[in-house]
Amino acid sequence: MSGTDKTKTGVDLIGPVVILVEPQLGENIGMAARAMGNFALTRLRLVKPRDGWPNIAAQRAASGADHILDRAELFDTVEQAVADLTLLFATTARAHDQAKPVAAPDAAAREIAGHVAAGGGAGILFGRERYGLQNEEVALANRIITFPVNPGFASLNLAQAVLLIGYEWFKLSTGGGLPFAMPERSEPASQYQMQAFFDNLVRELDKVEFLRPAEKRDTMLVNLRNIFTRMDPTKQDMHTLHGVVMAIAEGRKGPAKGGVLDGEQATRLRALLAEHGQGTAPSESSTVRGLARLLRRNPTDAERILWQALTKDRRFAGQFKRQTPVGRHIPDFVSFVQRIAIELVNPGETEMIVKDRAMRQVWLEQRGYRVLDIEAAAVERDLAGELERLQSSLEDGR
Structure with a gap:
């Protein structure tokens, strides 16, 4: 989804290290970096990327997250990549028959946030696109993170997994505040303004005999009033609605737009109709038909x-x-x-x-x-x- 505002300052947070183990495609590394950037994760470590590093495909897929790729660290083994960390999570969709605590992303985010705040180093292992992490790699972790997904289709791509973790961590770290809210509305319409609008609406509806039959009039009025009171309209809303009603009631001025002809204009149109008609049926002449339509729409x-x-x-x-x-x-x-x-x-x-x-x-x-x-x-x-x-x-x- 587009929407990056270059005029706004990004959030600077100290978060967990994201470790990608033997990623196979540069595009997946780039998309993972993009997901990290969305949620202010900046530290990326790569263990033996298959297509080498740096990788032009990763840069193309990062969609502006170049600052993360430029600072990415390269390692030959998982042990080297996690050596300085004191809390390590391994992400997996499969049970590895290991006696380790298993956490959902939100619970893991809470533990990571507390650990980092206390000065510890935390990291999250993400496995290969094709088959994930091996048992030996999971064994290095203190905890397992798994996702509450459809058990019949549990496969996530690399960037999706990074994004889910990043979202939960960022939401927790920032209090879940949204980047923008609904613009300030005009002040609420007063009961007096609502009543004035409703009186005007009913007056115009009466002119066209909308509120029929008579025995249902009161019920129809109640239903109509409830439509507008449920809206919690503002003063501006009422001004707009009033203008709409009056525009419909008065019509647009001018030929064929529901305007009003004066006697002289009507006389000229009738003269033209008489001149061109000459006993012709309205359906037989476009001129006659057009003039007749003007008279009908502009009484x-x-x-x-x-x-x-x-x-x-x-x-x-x-x-x-x-x-x-x-x-x-x-x-x-x-x-x-x-x-x-x-x-x-x-x-x-x-x-x-x-x-x-x-x-x-x-x-x-x-x-x-x-x-x-x-x-x-x-x-x-x-x-x-x-x-x-x-x-x-x-x-x-x-």
């Missing part, structure tokens, strides 16, 4: 007001669809149940728009639809009155 204020009323008012809820094709035409609102189409009339409409609407009305009426024109300005000025007129029209059609 005017009057369209938004009327649509919200049609979806929330019990007299009309569920009966109308907005900007939905009826054959080759797209009325502003249509009720297939009531066979009625509503056309919003914006101020200053061109002759082309008026002509297109008249043609659409004829086409719809020929197919059994009643068409009701509603002034956009009237919707913004007197919505209740326009809804009453719509209700009367529905009743007259029964």
Whole structure:
């Protein structure tokens, strides 16, 4: 795993000597040195490395642990390599039928740390990659270290064995402190801030009728609130969540991004739609389809007001669809149940728009639809009155 920070000072500790007995590959020596460097073990001794020493393959595999390789000591026999040590551990995955204390890595690390602190010299023997340590070599040790691994697959490579010992020793010597912690968070959100966010969220959910059916509303609110209280949010979290809710509710401004068109913009789009449509079905012309999509995604204020009323008012809820094709035409609102189409009339409409609407009305009426024109300005000025007129029209059609 990468992550060495060259700007940080390494830990300087006096630890045990790592002794590799007849290592076969330079790469394994290099990787063992890298594992030593991870946990501030600096003293490496080599007993008759097969491929000689120094070894370029070891340097390549050390990944920057050159300071350990450069100071490595070379010996002809294990006896010479351990002669100055007063506490020696032999690592092995096999029982050697020798009456010696057997320790796990953490217990060995505790004994090594105490021995070194008292001024003694400690070392750990690691055997050959192929078959480990011989009985005579294990006999030189005071203790045996073995690893709690899968008994059906107990083989570790050399660097892994060094790393496990080094980890336990370093953790013990440094108190197990981690090199970094989670960055400081913003201060916790207050109950007032949480409530303000939740009120805003519920208000927007009500606008889209999310909290339905009515009998489940209270349960849904409790569940929603618990989602956020379990988070232990910070003030910054609340600012972010509030911004997310408002961005979704208000939409991104601009064509086809859920924005709001004013009457003049809508009129221009309708004129283009009328000019390019000429009786063409929305699915038959990319231009017509694109313009119709713009109108659908960017309703005017009057369209938004009327649509919200049609979806929330019990007299009309569920009966109308907005900007939905009826054959080759797209009325502003249509009720297939009531066979009625509503056309919003914006101020200053061109002759082309008026002509297109008249043609659409004829086409719809020929197919059994009643068409009701509603002034956009009237919707913004007197919505209740326009809804009453719509209700009367529905009743007259029964």
